[in-house]
Amino acid sequence: MNIELLANLSYIVSAALFIFGLKMLGSPATARRGNMLSSLGMLIAVVAGLSAEGIVSYEYIAVGMVLGAIIGALAARLVGMTSMPEMVALFNGSGGAASLLVGWATLYGGGIDSFTAVTILLAILIGGLTFTGSLIAYAKLAEVMNSAAIVFKGQRIVNSLLLIGIVYAAYMFCLDPQPESQWLYITLGLALLLGVMAVIPIGGADMPVVISLLNSYSGIAACAAGFAINNNILIVAGSLVGASGIILTNIMCKAMNRSLANVLFSGFGAVKQGKAIEGEVKPVSVEDAYYLFEAASNVCFVPGYGMAVAQAQHAVKELGEILEANGCEVSYAIHPVAGRMPGHMNVLLAEADVPYEQLVEMDEINPRIENVDIAVVIGANDVVNPSAREDEDSPIYGMPIINVDQARTVFVLKRSMASGFSGVDNPLFFGENTRMLFGDAKESISGVISEFG
Amino acid sequence: MEIVFLIFILVLSVFLGFELISKVPATLHTPLMSGANAISGITLAGAFLAAGMVDNEMGKYLGTAAVAFATVNVVGGYMVTDRMLGMFKSKKAGGK
Numbered sequence: 298m299n300i301e302l303l304a305n306l307s308y309i310v311s312a313a314l315f316i317f318g319l320k321m322l323g324s325p326a327t328a329r330r331g332n333m334l335s336s337l338g339m340l341i342a343v344v345a346g347l348s349a350e351g352i353v354s355y356e357y358i359a360v361g362m363v364l365g366a367i368i369g370a371l372a373a374r375l376v377g378m379t380s381m382p383e384m385v386a387l388f389n390g391s392g393g394a395a396s397l398l399v400g401w402a403t404l405y406g407g408g409i410d411s412f413t414a415v416t417i418l419l420a421i422l423i424g425g426l427t428f429t430g431s432l433i434a435y436a437k438l439a440e441v442m443n444s445a446a447i448v449f450k451g452q453r454i455v456n457s458l459l460l461i462g463i464v465y466a467a468y469m470f471c472l473d474p475q476p477e478s479q480w481l482y483i484t485l486g487l488a489l490l491l492g493v494m495a496v497i498p499i500g501g502a503d504m505p506v507v508i509s510l511l512n513s514y515s516g517i518a519a520c521a522a523g524f525a526i527n528n529n530i531l532i533v534a535g536s537l538v539g540a541s542g543i544i545l546t547n548i549m550c551k552a553m554n555r556s557l558a559n560v561l562f563s564g565f566g567a568v569k570q571g572k573a574i575e576g577e578v579k580p581v582s583v584e585d586a587y588y589l590f591e592a593a594s595n596v597c598f599v600p601g602y603g604m605a606v607a608q609a610q611h612a613v614k615e616l617g618e619i620l621e622a623n624g625c626e627v628s629y630a631i632h633p634v635a636g637r638m639p640g641h642m643n644v645l646l647a648e649a650d651v652p653y654e655q656l657v658e659m660d661e662i663n664p665r666i667e668n669v670d671i672a673v674v675i676g677a678n679d680v681v682n683p684s685a686r687e688d689e690d691s692p693i694y695g696m697p698i699i700n701v702d703q704a705r706t707v708f709v710l711k712r713s714m715a716s717g718f719s720g721v722d723n724p725l726f727f728g729e730n731t732r733m734l735f736g737d738a739k740e741s742i743s744g745v746i747s748e749f750g
Numbered sequence: 751m752e753i754v755f756l757i758f759i760l761v762l763s764v765f766l767g768f769e770l771i772s773k774v775p776a777t778l779h780t781p782l783m784s785g786a787n788a789i790s791g792i793t794l795a796g797a798f799l800a801a802g803m804v805d806n807e808m809g810k811y812l813g814t815a816a817v818a819f820a821t822v823n824v825v826g827g828y829m830v831t832d833r834m835l836g837m838f839k840s841k842k843a844g845g846k
Contacts, residue, residue, distance in 0.1 A: 352802030365821025405809030540767025
C-alpha cells in the first residue's frame with residue numbers, strides 16, 4: 298500500500314474524530330472526552346501529514362513544532378480565566394497567520410495553475426486579515442489600546458478604496474502567479490491593513506461578535522489553504538471551524554438585536570442617547586442586604602464582565618452555597634453577551650466550582666423571574682437595562698434582556714453611578730424595587746457572607 | 751473534476767458543521783471556541799509540506815513559521831480547552 302493512500306485514509310479517521318469530538322461538546326458531561334477525541338484526531342492527522350512524500354528534511358519542522366508547542370503550552374497553562382477572550386483572540390490570529398504562511402510558501406513549490414493561484418490568494422487574504430484583526434481585538438480586550446470604537450470621517454471611503462485595491466492587486470497577481478511578484482506583496486500588505494481597519498471601528502461591548510467572527514475566519518483561511526495544497530482534511534476541519542464561528546456570531550448578534558452589518562460598520566455608543574432618566578437611587582447597606590438575603594427563598598445572580606474584573610466569582614459562589622444551606626433556591630442567569638466572549642461567564646463560574654446545572658440561560662429565567670425574591674446584578678449593566686424593552690429611543694432598544702426589574706427585589710452591585718460599556722443610562726438603578734449596593738463587588742459580597750457567619 | 755470534488759467536500763462539511771455546532775449549549779461556548787481554534791491548527795498538516803521542502807530557502811522559512819504558528823494553536827488550543835472543561839462540574843458527580 299502506498300504512503301499517500303495510507304495518509305488519506307488516516308485523514309478520514311481524524312475527520313470522523315473531529316466530528317465526534319464536536320458532537321460530544323454538546324453536553325458538559327461528555328465535553329471533556331470529546332475534546333480528547335478531537336485531539337486524538339489531530340495527532341493522527343499530524344502523523345499522517347509528517348509522512349507525506351514531498352518532505353525531505355525534518356529539521357525545520359522540528360524547530361517549528363518545538364517552538365510552537367512551548368509557546369502554546371505555556372499560554373494554555375498560565376492564562377487566567379478572566380483573560381480567556383484575549384487568549385482566544387491571539388489563537389485566532391495565530392491560526393490566520395499559519396494559513397497565510399502556508400499559502401505563501403506553496404507559491405515556492407512552483408507549477409501553479411490559475412485555480413490554485415486564486416486559492417493561495419484567498420488563504421493569504423483571509424489569513425492576513427484574521428491575523429491583524431485578531432491582534433487589534435487582543436489589544437482592545439487587554440486594554441493595551443482604547444477599547445472604544447475608533448471612527449473617523451471618510452472611513453467608509455477609505456475602506457472601499459482598500460477593498461478595490463485588494464481586488465485589483467489580487468487580479469494582477471493571478472495573471473502571473475510568481476512568488477516574487479510585487480502584486481503579492483501589495484495584496485499581503487493591504488490584507489493586513491484591512492484586518493486593522495475592520496476591527497478598529499468596533500466598540501468594546503461588541504467584542505463577543507468580533508471574536509466569534511475572527512474564529513470563523515481562521516477556519517475559512519485553513520479551508521482556503523486546504524484548497525491551495527489539495528488537502529481534504531484541511532478543507533473538512535477548516536469548514537467545521539468556519540461554520541462554528543458563524544453560528545456563534547449569529548447567536549451574539551441576535552442577543553444584541555443587531556445585524557452583523559450594523560456591528561461591523563457602525564461605531565456603537567455615542568450615536569444617540571435615549572430619554573434622560575430621572576429618579577432617586579436607593580442605596581442599601583451590607584447589613585440590610587443580609588437581612589433580605591436571609592429571608593429570601595429564591596435568589597438569582599446575574600453576572601457581567603464587572604464580576605470578572607472584581608474577581609468576585611469565588612465570593613459569589615460562597616454566598617450561593619450559604620444561601621442554599623439556608624434553604625434558598627439559587628441560580629445564575631447568564632445573558633448570551635455577558636462578558637467579552639460567548640460563554641465567558643459560564644467558564645468563570647465553573648472555575649469557582651458552581652455546578653453547571655445552576656447556570657441558566659436568559660430564555661429559561663425570564664418566564665419565572667417574577668418568582669425570584671432577589672436578583673443580584675453583579676457587574677452587568679446593558680444586559681439588564683429595561684430601556685431595551687421600553688424606550689424606543691434608546692440605542693439598545695430591542696435587545697433581549699434578563700428582566701431583573703420584574704423580580705421582587707433587585708440588588709445592583711456597582712462601584713459608582715457610571716453608565717455601562719455602551720454608555721447608555723440604566724433606569725433599572727432608579728426602579729422602585731431596586732437597591733444599590735455600592736462598592737467593590739467582591740468586598741460587598743464578602744461583607745454579606747461575614748454577616749451570615 | 752478535482753476541483754468539483756473538493757468543493758463537494760467543502761459544502762457537505764459546512765452543513766455538517768452547522769448541524770453539530772447549533773446543538774452546543776451556551777454554557778460551553780467558550781470551550782467550543784477554543785476547541786475549534788485547536789482544530790483550525792490543522793493547517794499544520796499543510797505546513798509540513800512547505801517546511802520540508804529542500805529546494806527553496808524562502809519557502810522553507812515561511813513553512814517553518816507556519817508550523818510554529820499552527821502548533822501554538824493545536825497545543826495551546828487543546829490544553830486550554832481541557833483545562834476549562836475540567837472545571838465544569840456536575841452537582842451529582844461530586845462537585846462540591
